Amino acid sequence: SQQGEEDPQALSIQEGENATMNCSYKTSINNLQWYRQNSGRGLVHLILIRSNEREKHSGRLRVTLDTSKKSSSLLITASRAADTASYFCATASNDYKLSFGAGTTVTVRA
Amino acid sequence: NAGVTQTPKFQVLKTGQSMTLQCAQDMNHNSMYWYRQDPGMGLRLIYYSASEGTTDKGEVPNGYNVSRLNKREFSLRLESAAPSQTSVYFCASTRDRGNNYGYTFGSGTRLTVV
Numbered sequence: 709s710q711q712g713e714e715d716p717q718a719l720s721i722q723e724g725e726n727a728t729m730n731c732s733y734k735t736s737i738n739n740l741q742w743y744r745q746n747s748g749r750g751l752v753h754l755i756l757i758r759s760n761e762r763e764k765h766s767g768r769l770r771v772t773l774d775t776s777k778k779s780s781s782l783l784i785t786a787s788r789a790a791d792t793a794s795y796f797c798a799t800a801s802n803d804y805k806l807s808f809g810a811g812t813t814v815t816v817r818a
Numbered sequence: 819n820a821g822v823t824q825t826p827k828f829q830v831l832k833t834g835q836s837m838t839l840q841c842a843q844d845m846n847h848n849s850m851y852w853y854r855q856d857p858g859m860g861l862r863l864i865y866y867s868a869s870e871g872t873t874d875k876g877e878v879p880n881g882y883n884v885s886r887l888n889k890r891e892f893s894l895r896l897e898s899a900a901p902s903q904t905s906v907y908f909c910a911s912t913r914d915r916g917n918n919y920g921y922t923f924g925s926g927t928r929l930t931v932v
Contacts, residue, residue, distance in 0.1 A: 741920055750822075750908055751861075753920030796860060800917035804849070804868050805876065810860040 711735065712797040712809035720815045727784040729812040731797030732777075738800045740773055740780050745794045745811070754782075754795075787816045820844050824909050824924035831899040831931045839894040839927050841909030847922070849915045850892035852876075852884060854905040855926075861908065867892055868915035899931045 712733045721727050731740070739758045743751040757764045757773045757780065764771045770783040784791055794813045798806040825840045843850065848869050853861040863876030867886040881903060883895045892911075896903060906928050910921040 738917065743921075743923075748926075750923035750925045751910075751921070753922070756920055804915045804917065805851075805863055805866060806917055806921060807863075808853075808861040810858060 711737075711799045711801075711807035712740075714795070714797055714809045714812040716812060717810070718813045718815070720817060721787055722817050723787060723789060725787055727787050727791070727814050727816075729782050729795055729814070731780045731782070731809060733780075733797075733799045734778065735799075735801060737775075738802065740771075741798045741800065741806065742769075742771060742780075742782050743796045743798060743808075745796065747793070751796065784814075787814075789816050789818055792816045822909055822911055822922050822924035824907075824927050826927060827925065828928050829930070831896075831929065833900060833931060835899050836895065836897050837899065838896075839907055839909075839929075840891070841893065841924060842891045843909075843911040843922070844890065845911065845913075845922065846889070847911035847913050848889070849912050850886065851910045851912075851921070852882075852892070852894045853908045853910065854878065855908060856905050864894065864907075899929075901931045903929065904931045905929060 715730045741756045742754045745751045755766045768785045773780045794811040796811045798808045822843045851866040852864040865884040867873045870889045909924045912921045913919040
């Protein structure tokens, strides 16, 4: 069963705007990871945030983690056409496996 | 280029046929995984190999078998393909079994069973 659930399922924004998507999960985790998937391609790892971290940045990406609410958010600032993709959160627990959500599809309009 | 290589990229099978999906990584990763991706369902884990010499079932193992041939290679076999196995299959690897690092994914195999 899927651990993480992303919200919204789809998001359409204008180039230059910020995009925010959320991930909720059910059980305790060691870390949470975000991935990007361009159409017809494999997933690409974006960022990993550990359970004892609250915020992490990587370029135009900002990830937050609230373990008390079992939720995370991914913010993409100043979006570009190249950011058009599906974004997945994945949770890592003690069982050596990553559990993926169903993803958020982001469309950046020129 | 370093990474995860999957073959074939596309395959059409008839119901009942068998085939093996190949996966190889050249990053000296210990752990390897097979996922399937279906529309609206995200990725579901089929089998994984936490380290060379071990394999374990994931969330949806029925109808599949795997072999961790060596540290580099992890194959997925469909013994008798069924239409329900039509999907995109991804192989992934990571440095260690503790999921302390991100996964590297292959580009996928798009399988259609008719």
